[in-house]
Structure formats: C-alpha cells, structure tokens
Amino acid sequence: MQCPACGVDATTENSQFCEECGSALSPVTAVASNNVDPKLRCGKCGAGPNAVDGDGFCTQCGSRRLTPWRDHFEDALSAKEAGVSDIGVKYHENQDFFVLGRAESGELTAIVCDGVSRSQNSMEGSKVACETALESIYADLKSGIDDPDAILKQAMNRAQEAICEVPFVKGLTEIVAGEPEPIPPAQATAVGVLIKGHRITIGWLGDSRAYWVDADGARQLTIDHSWLNEVVGSGEMTADEALKDKLARGIVRSLGADFDGGNPGVTPDALTLNLTEPGILLIVSDGFYVYADEVRIADLLKRQPKGVDALTLARRLVEYARNAGGRDNITVVAVIC
Amino acid sequence: MSNTFSGVVHQNKFLASGAVDVNAIVSIKSLVAPSIGRPSGGKLVIGFVGDGSGSMSGEKWRNARQALVESVGMLPENSEFFVIIGRSDADVIIPAQQAGRENKDRALGVLSRAKDGGGTKFAQWLAAARGEFAKCKGDIRVLVFLTDGENDEGSDAPLAAELAKCAGLFEVESRGVGDAYRPDQLRLIQHALGGSVDIIRQPADLADDFAAILDLAKSLAMSDVYLQIWTPLGATIDMVKQFGAEILDLTNKMQAGPNPRTRRVPTGYWGEETRDFHIIIKLDDTAVGKVGDTKLCARVGLVYSEGGQEVEVKLNEGGQVLAVWTDDEKQSAVINPRVANYTGQAELAQRIQEGVKALEAGDEEQATRALQRANELAEQTGHEATRKLIRKLADVDEKGTLRIKKNVDKMDVKELDTRSTRTARTRKEVS
Numbered sequence: 001m002q003c004p005a006c007g008v009d010a011t012t013e014n015s016q017f018c019e020e021c022g023s024a025l026s027p028v029t030a031v032a033s034n035n036v037d038p039k040l041r042c043g044k045c046g047a048g049p050n051a052v053d054g055d056g057f058c059t060q061c062g063s064r065r066l067t068p069w070r071d072h073f074e075d076a077l078s079a080k081e082a083g084v085s086d087i088g089v090k091y092h093e094n095q096d097f098f099v100l101g102r103a104e105s106g107e108l109t110a111i112v113c114d115g116v117s118r119s120q121n122s123m124e125g126s127k128v129a130c131e132t133a134l135e136s137i138y139a140d141l142k143s144g145i146d147d148p149d150a151i152l153k154q155a156m157n158r159a160q161e162a163i164c165e166v167p168f169v170k171g172l173t174e175i176v177a178g179e180p181e182p183i184p185p186a187q188a189t190a191v192g193v194l195i196k197g198h199r200i201t202i203g204w205l206g207d208s209r210a211y212w213v214d215a216d217g218a219r220q221l222t223i224d225h226s227w228l229n230e231v232v233g234s235g236e237m238t239a240d241e242a243l244k245d246k247l248a249r250g251i252v253r254s255l256g257a258d259f260d261g262g263n264p265g266v267t268p269d270a271l272t273l274n275l276t277e278p279g280i281l282l283i284v285s286d287g288f289y290v291y292a293d294e295v296r297i298a299d300l301l302k303r304q305p306k307g308v309d310a311l312t313l314a315r316r317l318v319e320y321a322r323n324a325g326g327r328d329n330i331t332v333v334a335v336i337c
Numbered sequence: 338m339s340n341t342f343s344g345v346v347h348q349n350k351f352l353a354s355g356a357v358d359v360n361a362i363v364s365i366k367s368l369v370a371p372s373i374g375r376p377s378g379g380k381l382v383i384g385f386v387g388d389g390s391g392s393m394s395g396e397k398w399r400n401a402r403q404a405l406v407e408s409v410g411m412l413p414e415n416s417e418f419f420v421i422i423g424r425s426d427a428d429v430i431i432p433a434q435q436a437g438r439e440n441k442d443r444a445l446g447v448l449s450r451a452k453d454g455g456g457t458k459f460a461q462w463l464a465a466a467r468g469e470f471a472k473c474k475g476d477i478r479v480l481v482f483l484t485d486g487e488n489d490e491g492s493d494a495p496l497a498a499e500l501a502k503c504a505g506l507f508e509v510e511s512r513g514v515g516d517a518y519r520p521d522q523l524r525l526i527q528h529a530l531g532g533s534v535d536i537i538r539q540p541a542d543l544a545d546d547f548a549a550i551l552d553l554a555k556s557l558a559m560s561d562v563y564l565q566i567w568t569p570l571g572a573t574i575d576m577v578k579q580f581g582a583e584i585l586d587l588t589n590k591m592q593a594g595p596n597p598r599t600r601r602v603p604t605g606y607w608g609e610e611t612r613d614f615h616i617i618i619k620l621d622d623t624a625v626g627k628v629g630d631t632k633l634c635a636r637v638g639l640v641y642s643e644g645g646q647e648v649e650v651k652l653n654e655g656g657q658v659l660a661v662w663t664d665d666e667k668q669s670a671v672i673n674p675r676v677a678n679y680t681g682q683a684e685l686a687q688r689i690q691e692g693v694k695a696l697e698a699g700d701e702e703q704a705t706r707a708l709q710r711a712n713e714l715a716e717q718t719g720h721e722a723t724r725k726l727i728r729k730l731a732d733v734d735e736k737g738t739l740r741i742k743k744n745v746d747k748m749d750v751k752e753l754d755t756r757s758t759r760t761a762r763t764r765k766e767v768s
Contacts, residue, residue: 045570055655057633061624062569064631092351092631092661174349174671 070094070123074311077102082311083110083333084318088287089326091117095188096285096329097126099134103141108195109134110333111155114208114285116187119256120168125186129255132162133192148194149270152203155192156255156268163188164257187256190268191222191283195335200281203270206254207286208331211297214279218297221271225253280313281335287328288321310334341559342367342639344652347675350659351668357625358575359618359634361658362675366611369558380475381416382433383408383554384507386462388484389422389453397485397514398453400540406448408481408547412436413555419469420444423484424455427465433472459488459522460495467503476561477606478507479532479554481547485514488522496522500529504590508532508605510550513755514540516747520754521690527758531605533583536755538748556608559641563601564614565594565649567636571624574635576617577602580679581610584686584758601640615679618658625662632660678718682760685714685723689757693750696730701741705731709739720761726753 040049045061053059056066071094076082087094095115102108113129115122133155140151168185189206202210207224223229228248231237242248258264280301292300300320304313317332348361385408387401405420412418413436420431430451431444462482470478488496509532511523523534537546564587566574579585587602594601604612618634626632635658639650663669692707708731715724727733729749731741 053633053636053655055633055657057657058569060570062572062633063626064633090663090665092663173674180674 074315075100076309076311077108079309079311080336081108081110081334082309082314083112083283083331084311084314085331086318086322086326086329088329089322091327091329093123094329095122095126096287096331097123097130098283098331098333099130100333101134101138103138105141106196107141108335109137109193110283110335111159111190111192112208112283112285112331112333113159113188113190113255114206114287114329114331116189116251116254116256119184119187120172121166121186122188125163125166125256126188128162128166129159129188129190133159133190137192137194148196148199148201148272149203152192152194152201152270153268156190156203156205156266159190160255160263160266163255164261164263166257168257168261170259170261182259184259185257185261187254189251189254189285193281193283193335195281195337198275199272200275200337201270201272203268205266205268206251207249209284209286209289211282211284211289211294212273212279213282213298213301214277218294218301220294221273223269224249225251225269227252275337279337281337282317283333283335284317285329285331287326287330288317288332290328291321291324292317310336341369341641341648342562342650344637344639344650344656346637346652346654346656346658347673348658349669349671349673349676350661351663351665351671352660353666353669354628354662354664355625356660356662356669357620359620359658359660360673360676360680361616361618361635361637362673362679363564363614363616363637363652363656364611364675365564365614365639365652367559367607368609369607380477381413381554381557382470382473382475382478382507383412383416383418383551384433384466384469384478384480385409385418385420386423386427386466386480386482387420388457388486389424389428389451390455390457390486391453392457392486392517393453397540400543401483401514402448402451404543404547406445407544408551409436409441409444409448411548411551412441414438417473417475418444419466420448421462421465421469422451422453423458423462424453425458426455427458427462429465429469433469457484457486457489459484459526460490460499463496463499463503463526467499467506470507477554477557478560479550479557479606480507480509480530481550482509482511482523482526483514483543484511484518484523486517487519493522493525496525497529500526504529505603506530510553511535512537512543512546513751514543516751518751520693520751520757523755524758527583528586531585534755534758536748536752538752553608557606558609559607560605562604562607562639562641563592564604565599565601565638565640566616567594567599567638568618569598569624569633571621572634573619573621574600574616575619576615578615578679578683579604579612580615580682580760581612582760584683584760587614613675613679615676615683616658620660626660628662628664630660630662634658634660681714681718682720685711685718685720686757688714689723689727689753693754693757696741696745696750705739705741708741709737712739713737718761722759722761723753723756726756729753 042058044063047060051059071087074084083098085096098112100110111130111133113126115126136155136158166186172183173180189208191204191208194201204222210221226249228242232239314332314334318330321330344365416436419433422428434440509530511534514537577587592601637656688707688711692704695703731739733739
C-alpha cells in the first residue's frame with residue numbers, strides 16, 4: 001500500500017502508520033491527507049505535513065522544510081525600540097546576534113555582535129557575547145555605577161571572557177587551495193548602546209556601527225577598528241595608499257580568544273553624546289551598511305511614513321539590504337529618540 | 338547503558354554547485370570495557386589455527402607450539418577455546434571447550450605432542466574453526482590465525498566461498514611469520530571477517546605477539562554493534578570505511594535496516610576505543626540541490642543489542658550529514674581536515690600495495706612511482722611508522738625523490754605490505 005502522505009510504499013498490510021513518514025494510514029486520515037493544502041507539503045518532493053523530523057528536515061527527501069529561528073529573528077520593546085536580524089541571501093547561517101533590553105532603573109540598552117565567519121562556532125560566540133554584555137550592564141546599573149562609558153567597557157570585557165569559553169578545536173585548520181589555514185576560536189565584533197534620557201553612550205570593538213539620523217542627515221558615530229583607520233590615524237599612510245591593500249578594511253580589534261584559547265584582553269572604545277534634537281539611532285552590522293552609506297541611510301529614512309514604528313523601520317532596512325544583494329548577515333536595531 | 342557510546346559527525350557541508358558526493362567522518366567513542374561489565378553479556382571464545390604445514394618445521398614450529406602453549410595457559414577460566422593444526426586437512430587437536438584448569442592441562446599435553454607436516458589449506462582450516470565456534474556459547478569470538486606460507490588451494494575461490502560462510506561469525510587476527518606468506522591473502526580474510534593482520538619477523542616473537550592478541554581479545558566487551566544510516570530518496574551510501582587501528586572497507590557489508598530508507602553496517606567487536614568511519618553519500622539527479630538549498634543527506638546512529646533488546650545511540654546533533662550548495666568557492670573548496678587525512682591514508686595503503694606488487698613483478702619503474710607517492714602521502718598524513726618502512730626499501734633524497742635500494746630484504750617488503758592498512762590515528766583533538 002502506498003502511503004497517502006508521502007507516497008512511499010513503506011507499509012505492511014496491517015500497519016496503522018507509514019514507516020516512512022509516520023503519517024496515519026486509516027482511511028479517514030488518508031482522505032484528509034489527499035486533500036492537504038499543497039502549501040503544507042514538502043516543496044521539493046510533495047511529502048505530507050507529517051513528514052518532518054525534529055530538526056525540520058523532510059523525512060522523505062531530506063530537504064529543509066522548517067527554517068531555524070536564528071535565520072530571521074526580531075524583537076521589539078515598544079513602538080520606539082526594535083531590532084531585526086536576518087541570515088541574508090548568500091550565507092547559510094546567521095552569525096549575527098542582537099539583544100535589546102530595559103534595565104529596572106529605566107535605561108535602554110542594545111547590543112549587536114557579528115560573528116566572524118572564518119572562526120569556529122561564531123554563531124554561538126556572537127550569542128553568548130550579546131547575552132553576557134546585557135547581563136553585565138544590568139548588574140552594573142543595579143550596583144549603582146553611574147559611569148556609562150565604564151559600564152559599556154566592562155560589558156565588553158565580560159563578553160570577551162564569555163566568548164573565550166566557547167568550545168573550539170585547538171589547531172584546527174582548513175585546507176584552502178591546498179594550503180592549511182588555521183581557524184581561530186569564535187571571534188565577533190560588538191557594538192553596544194546605553195541610553196538614559198537624552199544621554200546616549202556607545203561602546204564598540206570592530207566594525208559593527210552606530211549611526212545617528214536626524215533632520216540634518218545621517219552620521220556614523222563609531223569609528224571602525226580597521227587596519228585602514230589605524231594606519232591612517234597614526235599618520236603611517238594616507239587613505240589612498242592604505243586602500244591599495246585588499247585587506248585594508250579588515251578589523252584589528254574584536255572579541256575572541258587567541259589560537260590557544262587564551263584571553264588576550266580587549267580595548268573597547270566608548271563615547272557619550274547628549275541629544276538636543278529628535279532623531280533615530282541605528283545599531284547595525286556590516287551586512288546592512290555595505291549597501292548604504294550615510295547619504296543613502298538618510299534617504300532611506302526620509303522615505304518612511306511619518307510615525308513609522310521601530311520594528312517596521314528595522315524590517316524595511318533589513319529588506320533593503322537583502323534586495324541590494326544580502327551578501328552577509330544583516331542586523332538592524334532602531335531606537336526612535 | 339545509554340552512555341556506552343557517543344559520536345559526532347565531522348564534515349564540510351558546503352558543496353559546489355552540482356556536486357553529488359557528500360563526505361563525512363563519523364567519529365564513535367565507546368566506553369565499553371569488560372571492567373565495567375560486558376553490556377551484551379559478551380564472553381570470550383578464542384580459537385587458534387596454527388599452520389602445521391611442512392614449511393613450518395624447525396624453529397618456526399617449535400616457537401609456534403610454544404606460543405600456543407603459553408596462550409592456552411593465559412586464557413581466562415570463563416572463556417572457551419579450541420586449537421586446530423592446519424595441514425592438508427584441518428586437525429582439530431583440541432575441540433571447543435571451557436578454559437577450566439583441567440581442560441587447559443590436558444590441552445597442554447596434546448599440544449606438546451603435536452607434529453607438523455602437510456599442505457596449506459586456508460578454506461579447510463577456516464571451515465573447521467567455524468565448526469568449533471558453532472559449539473561455543475560466548476559471543477566475542479576471535480580466531481588467531483598463524484601461517485608462514487601461501488594458500489595452496491589452487492585459487493582463492495575456495496577461500497572466498499568459505500569466507501562468505503564465516504562472515505559475521507567471528508573475527509580473525511591473522512599473523513604471517515617469515516617472508517613466504519602472502520599479505521593479500523591475509524587481507525582477504527580481514528576484509529571478510531574483520532580483525533587485523535600483522536607480520537612476525539622472528540619466530541621467537543610469536544609468544545609475545547599472541548599474548549598481545551589475547552590482551553586485546555580480553556578487552557573486547559560488545560558484539561553486534563551496527564552503524565545505522567538513514568538516507569533520503571535519491572541518495573545512496575557509496576562508501577563506508579572504518580579507520581580503527583586498521584583501514585577496513587565495510588561498503589559491501591551493508592545490510593537491510595528497520596525500514597527501506599535505513600541500512601546497517603556491522604562494525605564487529607568493541608572494547609574501550611575510538612573509531613572513525615569515512616562515509617560517502619552519492620546523490621542522484623533528483624536529489625541534488627540548487628545553490629542555496631540545504632539537504633539532510635544522511636542521519637547516522639549506532640545500534641547494539643543488550644539482553645535481546647535493541648538499543649539505539651543518537652549521535653551529537655542527531656548524527657546529521659548535511660549538504661549546503663553554494664557558489665562561494667572559498668566555502669566549497671575547503672576539505673574537512675579529517676576527510677583529507679583519511680582519504681590520504683586510504684590512498685597510501687593502495688599505493689603501497691601497488692608498489693609492492695610491481696616490485697615483486699620486477700617492474701621497478703612502476704614500483705618507484707607508487708612508493709614515491711606513498712612516501713609523500715605518509716608525510717602528509719603524519720604516518721611516521723610507514724615512512725620508516727618505506728625507507729627500509731628505498732632511499733629518499735632531499736628533494737623527496739625516491740630510489741629503490743639495490744638489495745631489498747624480502748622480509749622488509751612483506752612488512753610494508755602487511756602493515757599498509759595500519760592507520761596513523763589523527764592527533765587527539767578536543768571537540
């Protein structure tokens with residue numbers, strides 16, 4: 001007898017369930033499953049709605065039928081504070097992560113981490129870094145510390161300790177074009193904000209960014225910890241000279257253990273601004289800003305309807321980056337101030 | 338006993354657009370040891386087949402008999418054993434019996450009177466061993482198979498036919514003594530029945546080697562352990578190779594599983610150890626994904642039986658073997674280091690066997706080519722022991738150019754050939 005759900009002849013005369021996909025074989029169910037909405041069937045092989053295993057794969061053809069939550073997730077605290085993280089178009093896992101939270105004392109905080117793809121277990125790395133940083137900020141606020149720069153730097157230090165605990169294989173190499181290349185333990189960039197009233201403090205490591213957008217346009221607040229900025233900043237080279245190097249924009253600071261799993265320590269930067277005008281704070285991973293410079297960001301926001309909520313705004317910006325190519329994971333947190 | 342085994346899949350899941358072969362290394366660690374109880378109630382049966390043909394006479398025969406005497410003396414009392422002297426007929430001088438004190442004493446008497454003489458008939462000897470094993474209750478069954486010569490049954494056909502009958506009934510520790518046996522014949526036995534092959538260069542080393550085999554056999558605790566592999570429609574299991582102490586191709590051993598999509602691969606007896614399995618899944622046109630697709634190409638688990646009950650062991654991450662098709666060459670060109678290592682080791686064994694064959698046929702050019710490549714592979718895979726064996730036969734200059742020595746010791750050739758399927762276990766890695 002052919003299973004009505006998955007079409008495979010994997011049943012014996014008296015069986016009640018298909019041995020292939022687990023669908024019930026009673027006549028009543030059989031009729032019902034013949035009438036199954038095609039949308040509930042496997043898009044590749046047409047297996048029935050029950051032919052899905054615990055990991056979301058089709059039990060008949062092995063295709064992925066359910067998307068892991070990490071591929072696209074959203075969070076909103078209110079109409080003014082929300083974030084969206086998305087796998088993008090080219091990547092096969094989302095190594096970005098973000099958290100959004102409000103402390104008991106009322107401060108708003110958000111952290112975005114972008115796991116470095118050529119490191120081990122970076123999906124886990126960006127997640128524990130974000131979660132640890134959030135806990136650290138809550139703990140410091142609760143203990144009465146009123147130095148937001150110090151709170152954010154301390155959050156980065158604790159995130160660093162946490163990411164160094166992510167399991168890794170020592171000495172792991174990948175053979176790329178015949179040459180073994182060592183792969184470090186989990187590495188991630190981090191950018192965190194702490195907002196109290198009109199005071200915004202930003203701390204960061206690497207090239208995930210914060211932008212401020214108001215009536216005057218968009219302005220990048222953070223300065224990437226890239227080799228380019230470093231050599232230009234020190235006067236060693238001009239930007240034109242440095243940009244001849246293909247890896248000029250490579251990051252020189254990030255969270256993550258060294259090759260032996262030791263903690264080399266981190267030196268985050270932090271800055272504080274006092275708001276005088278209303279505007280929108282964006283905290284983003286490079287998967288977004290590679291498709292939008294300051295002018296484009298200002299333009300994108302100008303085109304939004306008045307009174308747009310933060311979640312809709314974040315979704316639209318992520319969608320914009322996907323449509324522009326989506327070559328990396330994309331994360332956008334929007335805070336309407 | 339759910340913590341008896343654990344396992345994890347290593348792979349690069351990224352495939353180039355249109356790629357149809359999915360490689361994975363399944364690493365299985367067992368914690369089964371007799372000291373923590375024999376989970377499947379395994380009791381040891383040790384059989385001995387000593388080559389008693391005419392060529393064994395003199396020093397070899399004296400040492401073989403002495404090794405048998407010492408081994409019988411060391412058998413645990415709760416085990417069973419038998420001894421066969423292989424001649425033109427198999428002479429079951431000690432039929433299967435419990436290894437109690439009285440039986441052992443009587444056996445030692447029989448052994449001291451045993452005489453050599455006659456032909457070398459592997460199939461007949463194995464048939465006799467099969468008959469003796471059939472009388473035993475224990476389910477960990479190891480045959481120690483000692484020979485110094487070439488099977489003279491005319492062709493390998495009688496041996497192949499007998500091996501088919503023995504498959505799954507016992508494992509064989511084959512030992513070649515001297516330089517006149519044929520490693521490829523011992524490998525035939527190994528491929529069919531599992532176990533290992535090795536050379537014993539000096540007859541005086543026989544007793545120590547048998548003692549080591551006995552130690553190994555005593556450490557085995559579990560029989561009836563199977564890899565269980567589910568594959569989706571359009572996917573077939575193209576290869577299953579075991580990398581334990583030796584390379585063993587299990588592809589032809591696959592059996593039907595509990596449902597049409599699942600197959601089982603018998604893995605023989607287990608002690609406390611780690612084994613890696615190199616699995617290749619092949620996808621047909623209907624099963625190949627497009628760029629961006631993710632597909633579950635296999636789910637690997639382990640099953641064993643305990644008190645008549647089947648126990649299934651789930652591996653980490655559900656034992657998933659995945660394929661993700663990508664147009665990013667940087668991702669798809671990466672070869673998982675374990676896959677690379679085992680692919681290299683398998684080719685190494687093949688090249689050595691080719692090289693030895695050519696050498697014996699007098700084709701020095703072909704032998705040089707094969708051993709040159711083998712030497713490179715041994716270096717790449719960190720196979721120090723094999724490199725040393727190759728350098729007994731050949732000089733390698735600074736540039737890595739290999740030249741076969743003028744006077745090659747026949748025993749060195751046998752040793753290299755016999756040990757070609759030995760693995761260099763990858764360095765211990767935290768995972």
